[in-house]
Amino acid sequence: MVDLDTLACLDGLIWLRTGREVATRLKLDQSSVSRRQRICAKSFGISLEKNDQEWVLNGDQTLLNLEREVHQKARLSGLRPLRLEATYWTLPLLCNPEPSGWIAGLSNLVGMEPNLSLLRRRICDAWICGLPDRPDENDPDLCAVPLCAMPLHLLVQADHPLLKQAHIRLEDLQQFPSLALPDGAYPIVERELKKLGLWNTPVHMSRYRRERWEGRSAKDVTIGYGHCLSQAVSGDGLVPLPITLPFRSGEALVLQRDLRDEPAMATLIHTLKERLAHLQPRFPELALAP
Structure with missing residues (x-):
């Protein structure tokens, strides 16, 4: 020992x-x-x-x-202190200041597996995970507690050619490059966006880098993705396309199943939901989980 x-x-x-x-x-x-x-x-x-x-x-x-x-x-x-991972947008919005009894990580790991590995090995104790990707409901070790839901948007620069069209069809989207992370990084998002002909221009990064993600969309005609929370943090002036995607985003807290009823986890969940509630007037699209 x-x-x-x-x-x-x-x-x-x-x-x-x-x-x-x-x-x-x-x-x-x-x-x-x-x-x-x-x-x-x-x-x-x-x-x-x-x-x-x-x-x-x-x-x-x-x-x-x-x-x-x-x-x-x-x-x-x-x-x-317990150890908390997050995403690059939930780190400043939900973890500042750090919840009592917790220390937060860098929150820049890209993909499901690196973060899930930290939880499975008990290096980290909880992870604020962006939806719709989350551990399978039948995962024997991990579970996900929903925190909130919100629409996912396709984001482009303010003078993007698509914004000049009266109506945007899927075929119109497919004429432009759209950001894609390495295969399998976020399997559900990848699958759903590929159905629309998106997720076609790979960006290779194992740690989040703003210039490679939102920065790509801000300086050319590449289509990116985001929601009200990520847009609030990125600050790149991207605007959503007037098109509704067939799935929603959100946040969930992922942790080991055997920790679900620990008082420290219940307190953390309460704190995160309370902070999301304070953000709701600023972001009307944000729907809190029951």
Whole structure:
């Protein structure tokens, strides 16, 4: 076994990417983070290596995962802050200030799997996930608690040629490039937009970068996607096309099933819904979950 901060240094690098970010959240110096993660890796007979700017573990992690369960229970009991991931728009809108008893991550991981992996390994304790993508209802380990719903819009620059048309058909959309993340990053969104002939211009990024996403739409005729919350944060002056998509977006809190009834989770859900309620007058499209 290792102490709470020693394992936190190892898992913090996987979660937050740099020793500086880990040191800030754990209130340690960077040299302590480096030393403790090495001690932790040696204790479990594993190694931590960087692959494409992300830290990955090599070796048998069976004992490590058991240790993570124990440390998560310690966080739930209040011995250390719980760990919250979000999206780039819910981080400033719902996690500032951080909910009591929680620390928030960088909230820039792209795709379902990287975030779900953090939850499954109990490196993170909860994730504010954008809908419609979410874990399957029959997932044995994870569950999703709905927080709100809202329309998803197709976004373009203010002088986009499509805005000059009286009526926009699907065939008109298909004449323009539309943003697409790597295959499988957000499977449901990808499937639904491909049905419309969209999601056709790949953007390769494992961490969210504004200039590669909204920035593409802001400077050319590329079609992007967004809703009232993401638009409020991006600030790129994009405008929605006057067309209704056949599915909605929203937010849900994803967590381990065995944590669903923990008081800390109930308090977090209440806090997030309360903050969404405060945003509702500003964003009339926002519909709170029951």
